[in-house]
Amino acid sequence: MAAEPQGELFKSAVVPVEIREHARVRRLTVRVYPGGRVTVTVPKGTSPAQVQRFVTRHQDWISRKVAQFSLDEDYELPTSIELPSTGDTWIVHYRSGRPGFRVVADRVLEIRHADEDREMAHRALAAWAIAEARRSLEPWLAAVSAETGLVYRDVHWRRQRTRWGSYSRSGTLSLNVAVLFQPPEVVRYLFVHELSHTRHMNHSASFWKLVESHEPDYRSLDRQLTEGWRLVPSWLTARPSP
Numbered sequence: 343m344a345a346e347p348q349g350e351l352f353k354s355a356v357v358p359v360e361i362r363e364h365a366r367v368r369r370l371t372v373r374v375y376p377g378g379r380v381t382v383t384v385p386k387g388t389s390p391a392q393v394q395r396f397v398t399r400h401q402d403w404i405s406r407k408v409a410q411f412s413l414d415e416d417y418e419l420p421t422s423i424e425l426p427s428t429g430d431t432w433i434v435h436y437r438s439g440r441p442g443f444r445v446v447a448d449r450v451l452e453i454r455h456a457d458e459d460r461e462m463a464h465r466a467l468a469a470w471a472i473a474e475a476r477r478s479l480e481p482w483l484a485a486v487s488a489e490t491g492l493v494y495r496d497v498h499w500r501r502q503r504t505r506w507g508s509y510s511r512s513g514t515l516s517l518n519v520a521v522l523f524q525p526p527e528v529v530r531y532l533f534v535h536e537l538s539h540t541r542h543m544n545h546s547a548s549f550w551k552l553v554e555s556h557e558p559d560y561r562s563l564d565r566q567l568t569e570g571w572r573l574v575p576s577w578l579t580a581r582p583s584p
C-alpha cells in the first residue's frame with residue numbers, strides 16, 4: 343500500500359516524525375495514527391528545511407492529535423467485538439487463569455489472564471484476532487485468488503499501525519489483522535490490491551489497470567481503506583506486535 347517507511351526520524355518539538363518519500367505525491371501531508379505515531383509524506387526530493395517548515399507550521403495540530411490518541415490508550419477491554427468484515431458480533435468474557443483465549447461457544451470468546459493484568463488480556467485478544475482472521479478471511483482470500491487467477495504462496499497476518507498489506511517476491515502476502523474491522527467490500531479490495539502485486543511489484547499504470555479489471559470501484563475503495571484506521575479499536579492498535 344503506502345511507501346515503505348524510510349526509517350528516518352525527524353525531530354519535531356514534541357514527538358518524532360517519520361518522513362516517507364513518495365514519487366506519486368505532490369504535496370506534503372501529515373498523519374497521526376492511533377498510538378500517536380506521526381508520519382509526513384513528501385514528494386521525492388523535498389529538502390529537510392522544507393519538511394521542517396511544514397512540521398513547524400502544523401505543530402499545534404500534531405500535538406493535539408497525539409494527545410488525543412494517548413487518551414485513547416486508556417482503552418477499555420471490550421466486552422463485545424463487532425467485526426464489519428464478517429458481520430459477526432462476538433461476546434467476550436474475562437476470567438483469571440492461564441493466559442490465552444478460547445472460543446467457548448458460537449461467537450463467544452473467553453479471555454484468560456492473571457488478575458488485573460490488562461497487558462496480558464490485551465495480548466490474548468490480539469492473538470484471538472489473528473486466529474479469527476485466519477479462520478474467517480483466509481478462505482475468502484483463497485476464493486478471490488481463484489476468481490482472479492492471481493496466485494500467492496502463503497499469507498501472514500500482522501498487527502501493524504501503518505500498513506494494510508504487502509507482498510514479497512517469495513510469494514508471501516502480509517496482511518494487517520485490522521482489516522477484520524473494515525466492511526466486506528474494502529476487505530475484498532485489499533485482497534485484489536495485494537494479489538495484483540503478484541504480477542506487478544509496484545504501483546505502475548499496469549498495476550492499477552489490473553486492479554481495475556477485478557475491481558472497477560477501486561479508487562473509492564482505496565480511499566475508504568486509507569481512512570479505515572478510524573474503524574479499528576484501540577485495543578488492537580494500542581501497542582505494536584509483541
Ligand SMILES: [Zn+2]
Pocket residue numbers: 343344535539544545
Ligand atoms: Zn500496493
